Amino acid sequence: MEHPTHGPAERAPAELVTGPRVTLRRRRPGDSAAVHRAVVDALPHLVPWMPWAVAGYDLATARAQGERAERAWADHTAFAYVLESGGELAGMLELRHQPGGIMELGYWLHPAHTGRGLVTEAAGLLVEQAFTLPGVAAVEIWHDAANTASAGVPRRLGFTEVARHTPPREPLSPGEIGVDVVWRLTRPRP
Numbered sequence: 001m002e003h004p005t006h007g008p009a010e011r012a013p014a015e016l017v018t019g020p021r022v023t024l025r026r027r028r029p030g031d032s033a034a035v036h037r038a039v040v041d042a043l044p045h046l047v048p049w050m051p052w053a054v055a056g057y058d059l060a061t062a063r064a065q066g067e068r069a070e071r072a073w074a075d076h077t078a079f080a081y082v083l084e085s086g087g088e089l090a091g092m093l094e095l096r097h098q099p100g101g102i103m104e105l106g107y108w109l110h111p112a113h114t115g116r117g118l119v120t121e122a123a124g125l126l127v128e129q130a131f132t133l134p135g136v137a138a139v140e141i142w143h144d145a146a147n148t149a150s151a152g153v154p155r156r157l158g159f160t161e162v163a164r165h166t167p168p169r170e171p172l173s174p175g176e177i178g179v180d181v182v183w184r185l186t187r188p189r190p
Contacts, residue, residue, distance in 0.1 A: 013129035027080040029066040036062035045111040048175025101137035103130040144176035154183035
């Protein structure tokens with residue numbers, strides 16, 4: 001089945017989005033084994049920043065995450081993508097609806113793929129997809145102030161830092177200092 005790379009969406013972004021160096025495709029339950037392997041391999045890199053990335057991350061957890069992602073896509077509340085580069089699973093991204101016409105963008109990247117701009121390219125593609133959805137006024141990226149690598153993505157994409165929140169909205173991960181930094185990019189005017 002062919003999927004559009006870009007184009008208008010009624011309520012969901014494209015299931016397949018390609019860029020010069022990345023392919024983003026809708027996460028499916030069948031991706032669980034590959035996601036599990038990538039997460040386990042990247043745990044030392046993810047544990048400081050991702051509350052779900054814990055020692056003991058197992059295939060059952062990856063499957064449960066995949067099933068939640070499938071339900072969220074069907075409900076049009078969140079859209080999870082597998083990021084592939086060079087034929088390898090390099091990370092994941094997700095667009096999630098928030099109140100007030102906001103779409104939040106989250107991401108993680110396997111450390112073997114960092115430092116090459118892949119997540120920035122992928123995030124830029126998903127920002128474009130978010131703005132194809134009706135009612136989306138802005139895209140936000142949230143990260144802990146200590147996560148300077150995550151801060152580089154919104155900076156490179158032209159987001160503006162709009163807030164810092166203490167205490168953070170989620171429990172702290174080991175590398176975090178408890179300050180949520182919020183970046184926003186508003187829908188371009190036609």
